[in-house]
Amino acid sequence: MSETITKKDLRTVFWRSYQALGCYTYDKQQGISYMRALLPVLTKLYPDKEKLKEALNRHNTMFNTTCALVPFCLGITCAMEEEYANAPEGSFDPQSITDVKVALMGPLAGIGDGFFWGTFRVIACGVGAPLAASGNILGVVLYLLLNLVPSTLTRWYGFRLGYRGGREFLARIQADGTLTKLTEAAKILGLTVIGGLVSSIVSVPVSLEIHMGGGSFILADVLDSIMPNLLPLVLSLVVYRFIQKGASVNKLIFVLLILAILLTWVGFFPMG
Known part of the structure; x- marks a missing residue:
């Protein structure tokens, strides 16, 4: 049986959540x-070095959401890690911890950006900027209050809700078997989001025109007639394969950059 998380451990995790952009x-x-913020809890739950290494590797992955909602995700993760650390062997799938975290970050980012970047900050600037421009210190004070108070309250109560609600929720869904279904749903949602990102963000703008038998055709049109966004899909799968083999992501970025420059130079890609 592992040790139980204390309030001191949770407070440390919460304060570390303010450094979400500290190593971007x-x-x-x-x-x-995110992994560093969890370190006090993981160290307490997994005194065995191999178990701790496993937990660190589990969270040494991509994560990104609105900073004000990071504590909510951390609270749920703490609850799930505590549940896993104290569960009988084989009764809790640790992959569900990652799946739930990944499934949450996208929707929370959309909601959080809309509120904190598109609403509270705009209102704060609208109220504070005219006063500040006229030399009134109240403009700065009002900006900080209108911008930081909602964010701070969301962080604090979000973290508490994530941890406390997460524990009760996990206990309930583990008892009736819903956790397995939730994990599977989270995996499907994650794959769906990634699939949408591939088609909307990844671009391989082939402009090569091939001349054959007195006629010509554009290679991109032929490939799109076979399957829309075929090249972005192939490129994503190739990159994913290299990452699975342990290739450095930064090296892959530079390789793709150099390859794009060369293919543009020979006319395979458009110049502008």
């Missing part, structure tokens, strides 16, 4: 900071 990378984004 291309491949993991907030992932390393």
Whole structure:
């Protein structure tokens, strides 16, 4: 039986959540900071070095959401890690911890950005900027209050809700078998989101025109007639395969950049 998380451990995790952008990378984004925030809890739950290493590897992955909602995700993760650490062998699938975290970050980012970047910050600037421009210090004070108070309250109560609600929720769904279904649903949702990102973000703009038998055709049109967004899909699968084999993401980025420059130079890609 592992040790139970204390209030002191949880407070440390919460304060570390403010460093969500402290180590922001291309491949993991907030992932390393998220793992660091969890370190006090993981160290307490897994005194065995191999178990701790397993937990660190589990969270050394890509994560990104609105900073104000990071504590909510951390609270749920703490609850799930505590449940896993104290569960009988084989009764709790640790993959569900990652699946739930990944499933939450996308929707929470959409909601959080809309509220904190598109609403509270805009209102705070609208109220505070005219006063500040006229030299009134109240403009700065009002901006900070209108912008930081909602964010701080969301962080604090979100973390508490994530941990306390997460424990009760996990106990209930584990007892009736819903956890297995939730894990599977989270996997499907994650794959669906990634599939949508591939078609909407990844671009392989082939402009090569081939001349044959007195006629010509554009290669991109032929490929799209076979399957829309075929090349972005192939490129994503190739990159994913290299990552699965342990290739450095940063090296892959530079390889793709150099390859794009060369293919543009020979006319395979358009110049503009």
